[in-house]
Amino acid sequence: MAHMGAAGNAIELDAGGRTVRLSSPDKVYFPERGLTKRNVAEYYLAVAPGITRALRNRPTTLERFPDGVEGESFFQKRAPKNLPDWIPTAHIAFPSGRTADEICPTEPAAVLWAANLGCLTFHPWPVRREDTDRPDELRIDLDPQPGTDYHHAVAAAHELRALLEELGLRGWPKTSGGRGLHVFVPIEPRWTFTDVRRCAIALGRELERRMPGKVTTAWWKEERGERIFVDYNQTARDRTIASAYSVRPRPHAPVSAPLRWDEVDDAEPRDFDIVTMPARFAELGDLHADMDEYAFTLDAVLELADRDEHDHGLGDMPYPPDYPKMPGEPKRVQPSRAKHED
Numbered sequence: 001m002a003h004m005g006a007a008g009n010a011i012e013l014d015a016g017g018r019t020v021r022l023s024s025p026d027k028v029y030f031p032e033r034g035l036t037k038r039n040v041a042e043y044y045l046a047v048a049p050g051i052t053r054a055l056r057n058r059p060t061t062l063e064r065f066p067d068g069v070e071g072e073s074f075f076q077k078r079a080p081k082n083l084p085d086w087i088p089t090a091h092i093a094f095p096s097g098r099t100a101d102e103i104c105p106t107e108p109a110a111v112l113w114a115a116n117l118g119c120l121t122f123h124p125w126p127v128r129r130e131d132t133d134r135p136d137e138l139r140i141d142l143d144p145q146p147g148t149d150y151h152h153a154v155a156a157a158h159e160l161r162a163l164l165e166e167l168g169l170r171g172w173p174k175t176s177g178g179r180g181l182h183v184f185v186p187i188e189p190r191w192t193f194t195d196v197r198r199c200a201i202a203l204g205r206e207l208e209r210r211m212p213g214k215v216t217t218a219w220w221k222e223e224r225g226e227r228i229f230v231d232y233n234q235t236a237r238d239r240t241i242a243s244a245y246s247v248r249p250r251p252h253a254p255v256s257a258p259l260r261w262d263e264v265d266d267a268e269p270r271d272f273d274i275v276t277m278p279a280r281f282a283e284l285g286d287l288h289a290d291m292d293e294y295a296f297t298l299d300a301v302l303e304l305a306d307r308d309e310h311d312h313g314l315g316d317m318p319y320p321p322d323y324p325k326m327p328g329e330p331k332r333v334q335p336s337r338a339k340h341e342d
Contacts (some may be wrong), residue, residue: 013041016048016271018086018109022116025086029068029120031294033249037068039274040247041115043255044208046278048108049288051122051245058124059090059102061240066118069249075123079103084113090129094238095323104129120247123240124342127189134189135196136295139241140203141234142181145216147226153181154229154264156215167300168297172288175269177248177256182241184288188295191302193237194326199298199315202305204230219318220334235321244288247274258287282305 010023025038044051053320062076078100079089087110088103104127105111114122126135140160142153159171160183165172171183187196204217205232216227234241246256257272257280272280308314316328325332 012037013045013112014132015045015051015109015112016107018107019262020109020112020116022112025239027063029069029118029202030251030253031068031070033253033275035274037118037255039116040120040253041112043247043272043274043278044111044115044245045108047245047281047286048111049326050281050288051111051243051284052105052108053286053289053292054243055103055105055122055124057088057128057130059092059104059127059129059173060125060140060243061102061123061241062114062117062119063120063121063249065120065249068118068251069251076119078119079104084142087113088129090132092125092238093131097235111226113134120249120286122243122246124233125228125240125242131189133175135192135193135235136187136189138169138187138196138199138298138301139187139235140183140185140200141176141231141241142183143176143231144179144223145208145227145229148228150175150177150179150181150267150269152214152228153179155185156211156230157181157205159210159266160203161213163203163210169301170260170290170294173261173264174256174258174288175254175267175272177254177269177272178247178250179269181259181264182256185296186294187292191298193235193266195302197232197235198316199301199307200230200235202301202308204232205308205314208303217317222334222336232317236319236323237316240321244286245277262285 011025014020025186027037027265040139053246090104092102093099126137142156144153153192163195170187171185173183207215217230218224242256248254253274255272318332319326
């Protein structure tokens with residue numbers, strides 16, 4: 001599969017029939033476990049159909065660690081000048097109004113090409129390059145706050161699953177690679193980022209009502225408490241969630257692992273890493289493979305959002321701090337500071 005190239009210790013790997021050069025394959029990326037750049041590349045080859053499906057035709061930001069997890073890292077949004085001509089790009093607009101061309105992987109070789117640049121985590125937009133302004137995934141991020149853990153996220157995920165079913169939707173769960181859970185819902189690309197974010201807020205608020213004291217949509221950390229935070233701003237434009245099968249930059253080299261709903265309770269996020277995941281993938285395949293066969297409508301969730309507004313007086317929520325002021329957004333000031341301003 002690999003052979004020594006002329007360039008010293010570089011190797012060449014076959015990725016779906018295309019040869020990709022891997023420089024410095026023996027560079028240690030995860031010192032705690034002695035795992036190398038080559039281990040990362042071979043992991044991505046082992047789960048190639050899954051990671052390719054998760055990224056296919058999506059503008060993708062690369063989170064790069066050229067010197068491994070203990071070194072400096074950075075997010076690469078713009079396609080580099082030396083991009084191979086077989087990797088397509090899409091033109092995307094940031095909240096600031098600036099634009100960029102971002103890579104859109106369509107084949108395993110693109111994943112390997114990025115891994116050669118030290119990319120561990122892939123952050124795909126919830127859109128495809130045909131229409132970069134209309135998401136085709138609604139992504140719910142269940143983020144355990146201090147004092148809570150994965151098992152609290154599981155309880156929220158089951159409640160979310162029931163809620164989605166009532167609204168005619170189906171979610172596909174995965175570990176975040178940390179303590180949290182992500183649930184993705186494939187949707188028709190008919191709505192704007194603003195609409196989709198409004199849906200994430202409405203689902204979060206309904207979860208808060210159904211699980212009082214256990215779930216929160218509070219944007220300010222000081223108000224969240226020991227609860228599961230539904231991070232609705234992960235659905236805002238240019239905010240992304242690590243893809244399924246992405247490696248996460250923690251010492252034990254965990255990955256974001258797709259799960260079946262009947263596995264969610266007993267799963268241990270730490271069990272899924274670049275060493276264990278290939279065997280699981282070989283046995284089960286890509287548990288999210290059928291997502292592409294579905295495209296749900298958000299009409300029922302938008303009705304829920306309308307009811308929140310009319311019956312409960314609940315409007316928009318604060319955006320992330322780097323965003324321009326958005327129409328209808330409440331004052332973006334920390335509650336503990338706001339009290340002193342009155």
